[in-house]
Amino acid sequence: MSKVILFLLLLGLNFSCTHQVNDSLDLSKATILVSKEIKSPMHETAGNVLAEEIERRTTIELEKSNGWGSNTTIALVLQGEADVFGEKVPYAKDADKKHIKKEGYRIVHQKDGKKDILWIIGADARGVLYGIGKLLRIAQMELGHIKIANNLDITSAPEYPLRGHQFGYRNTANSWDAWTVEQFDQHFREQVLFGANSFENIPFQESSSSVHFKVNPQEMEVRLSEICEKYDADYWVWTPAPHDLNVPNAHQEGLKEQEAFYARCPRLDGVFVPGGDPGENHPSKLIPYLKDLSVVLKKYHPDAGIWVSLQGFNEEKVTYFFDYLKANNPDWLKGLVYGPSSPPIDLERELLPEKYLHRFYPDITHTVRCHYPVERWDQAFALTLGREPCNPQPLQYTKLFNKDIGYTDGFITYSDGSHDDVNKVVWSQLGWDSKQDVHDIIFEYCQFFFGPKVAKKSVEGIFALEQNWVGPALGNKVITETLALWQEMEAQHPELTDNWRWQQLVMRAYYDAYIKERLTYEKGLESKAYDILANADTLGAEEAVNEARVYLEKADTELVAQNLKQKVFEYAEALFHSIGAQTSVSKYQAKSAERGAILDFIDYPLNNRWWLEDEFEKVKKLSTENEKLERLEFIRTYEFPGEGSFYDNISSADAKHVTSETDDAIDYLWENDGVSRKRLSTQLFQFTPTLSYDELDADANYLIRVSGYGEALLRANGQRLKPTKYEKGFEQFKEFPLPKNLIQDGKLEITFDKPDEEHLNWRKQSRVTDVWILKQ
Template structure:
C-alpha cells in the first residue's frame, strides 16, 4: 500500500516537474538573460555566486550568461540579500513578517517580476548561504538543454531549512572507496554540488599518513587544508572527525594526541567543529576522555576561537553513559558544544532526553552501508548480501525518507557517515529532507536527475532510481522488478550516449546490470543444487562415491558453463569506467580497494549462491568414512537438510523467504563475515539472529515433534513460553541442539518459539550466541 502511494505521488510530481508542452507560452527564456549581483556582498562572494551560476548553466546548455550593472536587459537574473534596499538603483521587493522566509537564516526566495516588457527573476537570500541555496534551487528547477534555458514564468518559491546542520563526511583516507583518488578540483566541484542541494557542512578525517593510500594524488596534509579552503569559498562549515589515541591511559598518549591536533589546527585556515568519537574507534573511559577533550578545546580556541568540541558516546555501556551525563549535570562545561549520536550510541530518544538544553545534539547517520551497520537494507536477499556486500551503489530514497522522519526529530541536524560516492543519492535525500522533512522523495529524486542528467532524461532516470530500490525488496526470485529495471536502464543507456562519461550515470547502470546478473546466477545455481540432491537420492543404487562424483560434476557447471556472461561483462566495463572517472575501487586486486568490505563488488560477483563449496568439503570428509552405510547416512542427511519431510518445517533464520520467522534484527548483524567474505560454510549458517522468534499454526496435536536448532553457542529455547530441556546440546557451527516438544504445549496446533538472551554483554557481538537454522520435525 505504501509503495502504491509513493508510485502515485511520484507520477504526480513527475508530471508537474517535466511536462512543459501545455505551458510553453508561459515560459521565461533565460538564454539571453543578464546576471546582476549585489555589490553589497563581498567581492569573493560575488565572484563565487557568478561562477556557479554561469558555469553550471554553460555545462548543460553551451550558453554563457553575461553579467551587468544596469537594467537594460529584457530579462535579468538579480541576486541580492534581503537586507539590501536597492540593486543598481532599483528597489528590492522585500517582504516582512512571519511568512517572509527569505528573512530567516539560510532562507531564500525566487520569484518572477514583470514590468511591461521587462522581466526580473529575483533570487533573494537571507544571507550568503541563502544566495547559494537560491542559486541551487534555480539550477534544479530550470529546464536546460543544448542552447535552451527556460523556467515557469509564474515562479514564486521560498524556503528556509528546518534543521540547522546538514552535512556529510568526506574522509580523505585510504578506507574510502573513491575519495582518496580525487583531486582538489574534483572535491571543489562535488562540494559545490552538495551545497546546491542544501548542504552546509563537510567533515574530513585529517592527519592521514602520506603513504597510507596508493591512490593519493595530493598529500593528505595538503588536501585537508585545501578542503578547508573550499568550505570557506562556499561559506559552509568545515568539521573534522579526529579520534583520541586509542588508550589515553598509556604514558604520553594524552599529550601526543594534543600535539597532533594542534599541528593540524595551526595549518587549517577554516575550522568550525572537532568531533571526537567516544568509540568506534576508541575505548576510553569518559574519566580519561573528558580531560583530554577539555585540553583539546583550549588549543582549538587559540587557533579557531569560534570552533567547538563535539563528542559521541558510541560503544559506551551503562556505567560510562551515567558517568558522562553526571559530569554534564554537575559541571555544565562551556568547552563542549554538543553531543553526536552515532551507531552504537545509547538510544537516540534517551540521549536527547538526558542531554542538557545548552548542548546541541548532532545526528551521525550511516547512509553508506547496507549490512553490519546502522541502517541495514530491509528485507534484503542473502544473494545480494553475499555479492554486493557492504558498500555498493545504494540509492534508497524511500527507506531513508522513513528513517529520517523517524530519527531526526531528536536532533538539531546531521552530518552523515559516508565512505564514498556510491551513496550519492542518499546524501541528496538527507540534505533536502533537512530543509523540509515532508518533501516527497519523488520531488527530490526528480530534481537530482534533472540537474545531473538533464530535463529530457530526468523523468525516466528518476523512475529508474526508484526501480533500483525496488530490486532489493524481498526474495530475488520472487521479484519481477529486477528484469523490468534492467530493461528500463538499457533503454536509457542506448538513448543517451552523451551521459556515458557521467560517473553518477555509470554507477546506476552498473547496479542495474549487477542485480540482473545475480538474479540469473541465483536461479541457475539453485537448479544445479536441486539436481545434485536428486543425484544424491540415487546413492543407494549407484553407490555413495559415484553419487558424490556425479553431483559435484553437475554443481561445477556454475563455473564451467556460467550463465548471463554478457551482463557480467557490462558490470566489468562500468567498473573500469568508474575507476577512470572517479577512482572507484571495486576490487582489491584489480583496483586496490583498501579491503573486501570497501566497495569491492567485483571480488564477489561470482561468489557461490548455492552450497557447492560446502558440499565439496562435506564430500571430501565423507570419502574418508570406512563404511558405505556411514556414507549413505550422511548423504541422506545432507540431501534432506532443508527438506525434513511431510509435516515437518525448516527455516533459514534470516533468509528473505522464511515462512515462520517473525523477528527481525535491529542491525545488520545477521550476516556472518569471515575470511574476508570468502566463507565456505553453508549459506544458511552465514545468516543468523541472536534471539529469533518463530510462529507455527499447522502442527498436528496428535503427533510428537522435535525442535532442532543450529547456530553457535547457547540456545535458551522456549516453546509457547515454557523453557525446554534439550536432549542434545552441541554449541559449534553446523552442530545441533535438540529439544523434545511436550504434546500438551501444542494442543491447539500452534507453536511460538523464542530464545532467552544469554548473559554475554562482556563479549563482542561476533562471539555472542546466535541461531542460524530451526527445524520442527514430526516424529
C-alpha cells in the first residue's frame, strides 16, 4: 500500500472544484506535514488537531514530519507559493477567476506516481482548521481504519463572517460550571471543526457562586481567552453595564472592573453590553459609559470592538439611540446586537447606519419563556422537561435561522448548557452555508461523534426526537417508535455508553416515553373522577368527592412505567459524571428548578388532581348541599361545556379553534419554582390569541367566557364587545354576550387587542388562558 501525504497549506489562491467520489482512499499510514507559513500557535494546533482527532477515533497515530523524504518519510508543509520543495500545489481550472474566500479551504486528492497527496489548502490559518474539520466529518473512521472518498475535490468558504456561541462559565449554565480547562479546550475545538469562529464568555462570576467550579472563574476567564488564541477563534464577553448608572461612581466603578479584566486577557475581540436584560439604563447614560469603555478596551486590545443591544428599549429609547448614531456617527461602536426583546430585527437593520455591523443573538437553548418557544408544545412536556432539556430541533432552527439571519452579519447564539449541542452545530453549519440540507449536517454530526456504523440510524433518532414534540403527546405513536429506535441503538452500541452526547439523546427518548405513559394514565384517572362527579346528585356531594379522590390518588399510589423512569435517572447520573450536567436541584445542585432540573419535575401531575383536591376542600366548606352540587357540576364541566358549546385551552397542543402561535417570551406560567397547584389550563397562555369557529348556530344566543389574567380586550369578527362580567384575577372570568348579527353565516373570529402595558414586566402583563363559546 502506498503512503499518503496530507498537506495543510496556507494559500490565498483561486480555486473551484467538482466533487468526485470513486473508491476509497486509505489514510491509515499517512504522515502529516504542516507548512511553516502557519505561525505559532496555529502551526502546532493544525497538525495536533488532525492527528489527535484521528487517533481518538481509530487509535492510529499519524506521524508528523518537517521535511520531504522518501515515500516513507513524508512531511506536512504549508507555504504561500505554488511550489513546495518540488511538489506543485494543484490548481483548479478556473484558478484565475475565483479566490478561496476568507476562512475558506480547498481539499483535493492528487495522485503523484505511487504517492497519494491529500491537500488541505486554507485561505488563512482558520481556513486550514475548517478544512481539517470537513475532512474529519466526512472521513470513515473506525478502530484501525480511516478512509475518505478517492479523487476528493472540495472548495468551500463561509457565507456569514460571524458564527459563534455563548459559553458562560457561571452557575446559571446547567453543566459548564463543572468543566475543566481541558473540557473547554476539547469542546471549543469541536465547535471550530463544525465551523464556529467565536466564543462568548460571561465574566465577573464570584468563586463562591457555584459548588461545581473546578477552576476559579477569574482564572477560567483567562484560560478561555488562551484557548481561543490557540484555535484562532474570536473571544467575546457579555458584560452588562452597572444596573443603574445614576448611582454615584457607578460609571467609574464599572470601567475599573472592566479594565482589570481586559488587562488579564491575552486575547479579546468583542465586548457585548446588553442595553437591557439586565439593566434599565437610559441610552443617555449608557452611551457615555460605552464610549469610555471603548477607550479602556482599545488600551489593551486595539482591534476589539464594543457592541450593544437595545433589549427592553421602549420607543423613546430606541429613537434616542438611533438619533445619536445619526448625529454623531461614532467610531467607537463596532455594531448592534439583536436579541430577545429587541426592536424588530428588520427595523433595527433599516435604522442602523451601514458602517455598523449587526449581530444576531438567537436563543437556541430554551423551550419556554424564551425567544423561540417550542411551537404547540404539549403541556405535559412543558411542565416536566421545562425550560432547558436536551432539545435537538434541527428543523425548527433551520426555519428560524432562515427567517432572520438575512438582516445580520452573523450570530453568536445564546446558550446556557450542553443540552442544545445539536442546535449549535446546526447554526454553525448553516452560518457556513445556509443552503445545506440539515439532514446532511446531522449526518456529519452523528458520524463524527458516534461513528459511521451508527451514523444513519442516529440521524433518524435525532429527527425522531424532534417529532416527539410535534402535536399532542396523547396518541402520538412517534414517541413509542422513537424510544424503540434508541433502545435498539443503545443495545447495539455499548461502546457509546460514556459518550455524553449519546447519553443525553438516549435519556430524552426515555423521558418522552415515560411522560406519554404517565399522561395517558393520569388523564384516564381524571376522566373516571369526572364520571363519579356526574352522579353526585345520587351519591351526595361528600360521597362523590370521596370516591373521586380514590381515582385521583392512584397517580401517586399505583405507579406506571417505572422502568422508563429508572433509565432516565441512570442516564442523568451518567451525565453528571461525564459533563457535570445538573438535572436536579437537590441531587446535583442545579442553580434553580428552572435550569435544566428535569428530574425534579418528572412526576409533576399531568392531570388536574392538585387543583381538584383544593377545589374539593372549598366545596366542603359551602353551606348547603345544593351549593356543593352546583360547584361540583361546574368543576366537572369546566372543559366540557355541553352540546353546541365550545372550549379551548389556549396554548394546549390539542386546542381545536386556536389559530395563533405564541410569538413572545412566554407561554407557560412559572410560579412557586414551577410547582403550581393551579389548573393546568391556567398555566398555559398567549398574550393576544386568535380563535376561529365555523359551526355556530346563527339563530342561537351565545356567551363568550374568557379566563386569564388582567385585561381581555376582545373583538368578535372585528367588533369590540362589552363585557357583563370582568374579573381580572387567575381562574376568574370575563363574559361577553355575542350579538346574533355578527354570526349570520355561523362563523366567528375572536381576537384580542393588546393593552398598553409596555411599562409592565412581561410576567405581569395580561394574558388569556381559556376561552368558551357557551350556547345559551
